[in-house]
């Protein structure tokens with residue numbers, strides 16, 4: 255079984271003690287590719303440098319809504335340059351977070367708008383983060399509908415919202431939260447979505463699936479989310495894993 259973790263943060267300090275050993279162990283656990291997601295400007299070169307020396311890793315460049323107020327007139331060029339480097343494929347993670355509101359909402363919207371334009375200009379997929387900001391998020395995505403491609407990550411919305419994302423051409427990714435006891439809505443969405451638009455992710459070190467909730471998450475645990483998905487959809491695990499793997503290659507435009 256080949257697994258592709260479409261959203262990880264292996265550069266998080268939670269991995270400082272054993273990052274190299276953990277990364278080296280992943281192929282042996284069936285994780286053949288990981289997308290390392292960038293969160294802030296300082297992370298852009300760190301992600302590109304990590305990806306450059308680990309051939310099964312891919313990377314994104316972008317500024318998370320938490321760091322939107324760090325955006326400067328030079329940030330867009332920094333992202334453009336990183337996207338020219340090896341296996342740097344996507345613009346992310348970008349979006350809106352009205353739960354924490356670490357950056358003012360108007361700044362979050364402007365920075366998302368700028369990065370959606372940049373992704374279109376570079377013809378790259380986006381990795382989207384939406385927390386309690388569905389209305390403004392959908393407005394901005396609709397405004398950028400032409401040429402939009404990418405992923406709605408850690409999806410927690412309703413089936414209706416998921417359907418809108420599909421209509422915009424997006425893929426929808428689920429992680430450990432799907433295994434939580436209160437995951438009634440995501441389970442309903444996973445059950446109803448077409449198999450060719452679903453993705454597997456961890457968002458590690460966060461969102462650790464049951465029964466390891468409370469411990470550090472890592473890409474090998476996306477297997478538990480896959481098992482839950484297969485159970486919910488009544489599908490064979492191997493068949494689903496194969497479909498999810500191919501979906502990841504499709505959305506990140508990777509040819510093997």
Ligand SMILES: [Zn+2]
Pocket residue numbers: 261263291347457
């Ligand atoms: Zn993330």
